[in-house]
Amino acid sequence: MISAKLAALAALPLLFLAAAGACRGTRPEPTPQPTPEAPAAPSPAGSATAARGADDRPVILFVGTSLTAGLGLDPSEAFPALVQEKIDAAGLRYRVVSAGVSGETSAGARRRLEWLMRQPVAVLVLETGANDGLRGQDPDATRANIQAILDAARRHEPPPRLVLASMEALPNYGEAYRRRFRAIYPELAKANGATLVPFLLEGVAGDPVLNQPDGIHPTAEGHRRIADTVWRTLRPIL
Numbered sequence: 001m002i003s004a005k006l007a008a009l010a011a012l013p014l015l016f017l018a019a020a021g022a023c024r025g026t027r028p029e030p031t032p033q034p035t036p037e038a039p040a041a042p043s044p045a046g047s048a049t050a051a052r053g054a055d056d057r058p059v060i061l062f063v064g065t066s067l068t069a070g071l072g073l074d075p076s077e078a079f080p081a082l083v084q085e086k087i088d089a090a091g092l093r094y095r096v097v098s099a100g101v102s103g104e105t106s107a108g109a110r111r112r113l114e115w116l117m118r119q120p121v122a123v124l125v126l127e128t129g130a131n132d133g134l135r136g137q138d139p140d141a142t143r144a145n146i147q148a149i150l151d152a153a154r155r156h157e158p159p160p161r162l163v164l165a166s167m168e169a170l171p172n173y174g175e176a177y178r179r180r181f182r183a184i185y186p187e188l189a190k191a192n193g194a195t196l197v198p199f200l201l202e203g204v205a206g207d208p209v210l211n212q213p214d215g216i217h218p219t220a221e222g223h224r225r226i227a228d229t230v231w232r233t234l235r236p237i238l
Contacts, residue, residue, distance in 0.1 A: 042099035042116055045081040057095040059119060060087075060234075061160070063109055063149075064127030067200065068100030070223060072212050077220040082227035083234065092238055094122065105131045106145035113152050117160075124153050125163040125234070127200060129184065133169040139180040146184065150192045161237055162194035165230070168205075197233045200226060 042061070062068050062080040070078025080098035087094050099116050101108065109128040117124075126149060132142040146164070153160055166185035169178045189196035201218070203225050204210045210222035218226060 042097045045075070045078070045084045045096035045098045055095050057093050058122035060094050060096050060123040060125060061116060061121045062096065062098045062100065062125045062127065063113065063116060064100045064125075064165070065104050065130055066100065066102035066217060067130065067226070068098060068127050069102050070100070071102050071217045072214075073220055073223065077223055079223045079227040079230060082224060083230055086227065086231050086235075087238070090235070094238060100127075103131060104128070105135070105137070106142050106149070110145045110148050110152075113149050117153065117156055120158075121153075121156070121160040123163060123234070123237070124160040125165065125230070126150075127165040127167075129181075130167045133167060133173075133181055136173050136177070139177070139184055142181070143184045143188065146188055147192075150188065150194065154192075162189075162192060163197065163230075163234060163237070164189045164192075164194045165197040165200040167200060195233055195237055197230055200229065202229055 044055075045062070060083075062083075068078065068080060069075075070081075075081060075098065078098065078100070080096050080100070084096040087096065097119075099112075101112075106128045109126070126146070128146065128149070129142050132139075132145075150162060150164075153162060164185055166189075167181075169181035171178055186196055188194065204218050204222045207222075208215070209219075210225060211218055
């Protein structure tokens with residue numbers, strides 16, 4: 001029996017294939033393209049934090065794709081900013097920094113991680129691999145990139161707590177591909193002592209009410225659902 005989340009994903013194959021085709025016809029990383037020399041700058045999640053200037057609260061760094069960036073929305077509506085609101089409401093002393101880059105693959109996240117972690121990071125929340133899956137990239141390559149990111153993070157002193165957001169592949173590349181892709185996240189989380197977000201888009205993927213017209217990127221309400229999903233995983237480790 002197909003699970004509810006995969007049934008929702010299966011409702012979108014043509015939209016996702018169109019996006020994948022567009023990705024193949026362009027450069028792997030969108031403009032502006034982060035490079036090791038000049039990566040895209042992370043930003044505090046939410047205008048209130050940005051207005052405070054210098055802030056010595058421990059950093060929760062969200063590294064991800066357009067899902068983390070909140071493509072099509074104001075940054076204050078994206079789930080990292082909403083997680084900051086939950087942190088503040090809980091009276092916890094953490095500062096969320098959002099470093100999402102639209103169109104980025106796991107290889108792109110791997111290239112810019114060291115630059116992003118020049119600041120001390122208490123918690124690293126990694127959301128990557130969705131664009132790898134859209135392009136049909138070999139899951140072994142995605143796995144190697146994510147492992148390299150986790151290895152690099154752990155080399156920092158003190159090492160950050162690790163949170164890995166799980167993604168799903170569409171059925172278009174076949175059941176074998178989907179199984180290999182899905183296995184990446186729980187296996188790497190277990191091997192690296194990372195806390196796993198079971199499926200980032202749980203209850204959002206495939207729902208037209210919770211997604212923008214492209215059928216891929218969540219609406220503001222969709223991001224509120226994602227923030228709830230992330231918070232359930234993140235709160236116990238803070």
